[in-house]
Amino acid sequence: MITPEQRAEFRKHFRYNVGRRLVLDKIVKCIVFICVIVAIVPLISILVNVFSNGAAALTWNFLTQVPGAVGSDDPGGIGPAIQGTLVLIGLSSLIGVPIGVMGGIFLSEYGNNRFGRTVRFFNDVLAEFPTIVIGVFAFVLIVLTVGNFSVWAGSFALSIVMLPIIMRTTEESLKLVPVTYREAGYALGIRRYRVVFTIVLSSARSGLVTGILLAVARIAGETAPLVFTILGSSQFISDLNGPVDALPLRIWRLSSLPYDSAVTQGWGAAFILIIMVLSINIGVRYIFLRNKEKTFIKFKKLGAVS
Amino acid sequence: MVDPLISNLMSTRDIMMTIKMKKGSPHIDKIFKYVAIGAATYVLAIIAMIVFNLVTGSAQVWQQEGISFLTGSDWNSVEGRESYGAFPYIMGTIVNAGIAMLIAVPLSFGIAMFLSELSPKIMRTPLAMIVELLAAVPSVVYGLWGLLVFRTYIQDWIETPLHNLFGDQSIIFAGTPFGLDILTASVVLAIMIIPTIASISKEIMLAVPNSQREAAYMLGATKWEAFRLAVLPYSKSGLIGATILGLGRAVGETMAVTMLIGNATGAAAIPTSLFQPGQTMASIMANEFAEASSGGLHLAALVGIGLILFVMAFAINVVAHLLVAKVVKSHEGAVLA
Secondary structure, eight states: OOOHHHHHHHHHHHHHHHHHHHHHHHHHHHHHHHHHHHHHHHHHHHHHHHHHHHHHHOOHHHHHSOBOOTTSSOOBOOHHHHHHHHHHHHHHHHHHHHHHHHHHHIIIIIOSSHHHHHHHHHHHHHHTSOHHHHHHHHIIIIIHHHSSOOHHHHHHHHHHHHHHHHHHHHHHHHHTSOHHHHHHHHHTTOOHHHIIIIIIHHHTHHHHHHHHHHHHHHHHTOOHHHHHHTBOOSSOOOOTTSOBOOHHHHHHHHHTSOOHHHHHHHHHHHHHHHHHHHHHHHHHHHHHHHHTOHHHHHHHHHTOOO | OOOHHHHHHHHHHHHHHHHHHHTOOTHHHHHHHHHHHHHHHHHHHHHHHHHHHHHHHHHHHHHHHTTHHHHOOOEEOSTTSOEEOOHHHHHHHHHHHHHHHHHHHHHHHHHHHIIIIISOHHHHHHHHHHHHHHHHSOHHHHHHHIIIIIHHHIIIIIIHHHHHHHTTTOSTTOSOOOSSSHHHHHHHHHHHHHHHHHHHHHHHHHTSOHHHHHHHHHTTOOHHHHIIIIIHHHHHHHHHHHHHHHHHHHHHOOHHHHHHSOOOOGGGGSOOOTTSOOOOHHHHHHHHHHHHTTOSHHHHHHHHHHHHHHHHHHHHHHHHHHHHHHHSOOOOSOOOO
């Protein structure tokens, strides 16, 4: 039996407690808000520095010329690096996209069994591998065997980086296509491969393209696998079996040089790289925000988009 | 006279027959399936080949050094006196990733909580997008920014005051702050893994059913109490998974760390002070590769470090995926098998 005195005491206690709890709530909200600010400050700082310092380096010669001799008055440009990055992206997409899309088709259309689950699991694990390990692997497998650094070795390493991303995003976009579409195809007597290619793939087109673009954005900025496979070069590509330059690699090399001109060039190269990567990322998001697609949200849940 | 209904049926059958006949031999479906299976097997084959190549590539150093490759701290690539021990770099990786996690995990959970619980609907999408763009910035750009911009700030505002306050009495703040050290590398690494942990945690928190929160509100809970009592217990294993996934990224991160950690080798790289140059497994591979690429024991030692890093990252990721997969499951979709 609670006496009125006790009740009054409880009430006093709760009233006191409510105030304290509300204060605690406010404090937590403030802390959480500060967390968000703290996370955004570095991004702003990076963007401001890259854009202001990088824009200063941009000239036509900078974009098209070969690099000058180290420390000389004429710093030259980063033409070979831009060309190399584009060639590497193209070649690794040639390897990675077909295999990735086919693998995604397997996971979505045939993957509801033990083998499918195993592949899905190892694919997710491969997506998070340290990329430098993939670089070492490509080095041991190709560079050591063939005997020289090459565009092919770099493209092979990058294709392994992009493969799991494409596979997972393809699978998820295909799964969003309703079963009824497939059944309609089967009802017409169309063979399965045609159903997949003409009906399912074309319905899932936008998700597929998004996955591929995000994978391209990811490999455009990858440096670690390239250190082991393409070596870097100051000439334009003449041979796919020879060494080549790439933007991230050039930034790394420039950052270790003690000259002001190298620093400026480093910012310039970073500017171009970040424009490439962020425009793909923002573009893809913009399109998806407008279309209110479910696919993208799904990709984010998987951590495929990052 | 043929019944119109039957003639209609006939024509449908004709159409179906023609479609079927046009689509080539019946084997083509089988071929298609095997091509798809082949592409999926390629992933498994790649992982198997990574293991195989790393083991064969580093066999020489394991024969030469044995277990002391893991426990030794000598690192000498001068010919005739070659000796390799990866212990300092294993420690460097653990310490570096550990400090980064200490900074990144609370911040990420804060961001995830803000995005999933507190943020107004209008702000949620743009803020989440900004956090994700942080993850899209290439590692080497973080390195460049850290080297040319962030280094001076952390040296002047954090390291020098800390050193002046505690420097000589304590071990962890010993050494003259130079800006290129374990602390700088760890802080930049933390900035890099925040988006990973934050965006996965946000998704996991959003996956908690609203009825859980409403029950807590009904009992008179404040926002924080609802979060602590209803959301946190529900999403605990997923959050641990997100953390471990972030750890996996931190362990394997190469370029930014290579550019900022100061690159000590041998016994000097065993981390004791925050203001001392260090070395991680990934950074020593990137740094010394140019000298070692001609082959020999030095190269085998670097590939051996790659193998250790592989085993570490593999274990971390397997655990993380098992934990995350439990929470974020994809239910929808059409799987025909």
